[in-house]
Amino acid sequence: MASIRDLRRRIKSISNTQKITKAMKAVSAAKMRRAQENVLAARPFAKRVRDVLGRVGSASVGLKHPLLAVREANKVAYIVVTADRGLCGGFNSNLIKRAAQEMKGRPNLDVVCIGRKGRDFFRRRDYNLAQQYVGVIDAAGPGFAREVAKFVMDKYAAEEYDAVYLVYSQFVNVLVQKPIVQKLLPAEPPEGEADGKHVDYIFEPDAEQIMGKLLPMYIENSLFQALLETKAGFYSAQMTAMDNATSNAADMIERLTLTMNRARQAAITKEISEIVGGAAALE
Template sequence: MASLRDLRRRIKSIKSTQQITKAMKAVSAAKMRRAQENVLAARPFARRVRDVLGRVGSASVGLKHPLLAVREPQKVAYIIVTADRGLCGGFNANVIKRAVQEIKDRPNVEIINIGRKGRDYFRRRGYNIAQQYVGIGENADMGLTGEIAKYVMDKYAAEEYDEVYLVYSQFVNVLVQKPAVQKLLPVEPPEGDSDGKKVDYIFEPDAEQIMGKLLPMYVENALFQALLESKAGEHSARMTAMDNATSNAADMIDRLTLSMNRARQAAITKEISEIVGGAAALE
């Protein structure tokens, strides 16, 4: 059995850790609320962009655009969104696992990493990393998404990529974050309106110019939405992980305190027995 000194030292250490996990839980809860509000506020615009793209696409059958060109997938790019930091349960591991499953059957793949955890994993294993974006901060950045979107669109238009996929963690609720894979390029416009109605449109200016503006907007918005979803999921996962860690620390403290009390009682009983035994020997 551990000595009283060792037990006291362990209890003190775990209490210090518990204070840290409590603080991290509170910080993550505040960040999660802001990130969740951003996700919910951005989703209606993302749906509307998809609806407009579907309407223009259905009314412009046969329209030619570099981002709509379908080719045999010889070289594929994956944009993988993870967190820069850990201590968030299986959040990063789940996204990486889904990405590896998608990549394993592809012979010629380039990876674009957003987030340090994904970058470190794929770099250590020798994957072909084309671009990496780390230290992106606590909030999604439209400037960053615009830069990444321009990079993949230029590569796709130059036929250096034949397909581009987006792998990220979709925010479902505070307790659930689901890894998702989205085909980013070639753009596949939804069919018609979201309500299923067929409408004829007159375009001013022509449909080609409208598509020329709408398609890059769609790609950039899809990336921005993925970053928002990932940030909300990261903070939610970290809050849950720190809450579990705090509860586990409390359980450990209770068990160690019980062991310490038993050890102290045993020591007291032993001292009393020695005193009684010594007194009896003197008689």
């Protein structure tokens, strides 16, 4: 059995760790609330862009655009969005596992890594990293999403990539984050007809120019939404992990305190027995 001094040291060490996890939980909770607000505020615009793109696409059957060209998927790119830090349970590992499963069996692929955890994983396993962005998740805005979108769109239009997929974490709620694989290119406009009714639209100046504006906007917005969703998911996962760590630390402190009290009581009982035994021997 550990000595009383060792037990005191362990209790003190765990108490210090508990203070850190409690502080990290508070910080994560504050950042999670802001990130969640940003996700919920951005979703209506993303939905509207998809709806408009779907209507234009359904009314422009046969329209040709470089981002709509369908080719045999010989060279594929994956944009993998992970966090830069850990201490968030299985958040990063679930994302990376899903991405690795999707990449399995594809010998010719590039990886665009956004986030340190994904970058480190794929670099250690000798994947071809076309681009890597580290330390950008917290401050990533529409401008950054536009930069990444331009990179993959230029590669696709030049036929260097035949398909582009986006892997990120969808924020469902504080306790649930769902890894998602979304096909970015070739762009596939969602169905835009409501209730099965066909609507004829008059385009000004023309459908081709409108689609030329909408498609890049759709790709950029999909990337920006993925960044927001992943950020909110990360802070939610970290808050939950730190809450669990704080509770576990409290349980450990309680168990160690009980053990220390028992050891102290045993020591006192032993001393009393020795005193009584010594007194009896003097009689």
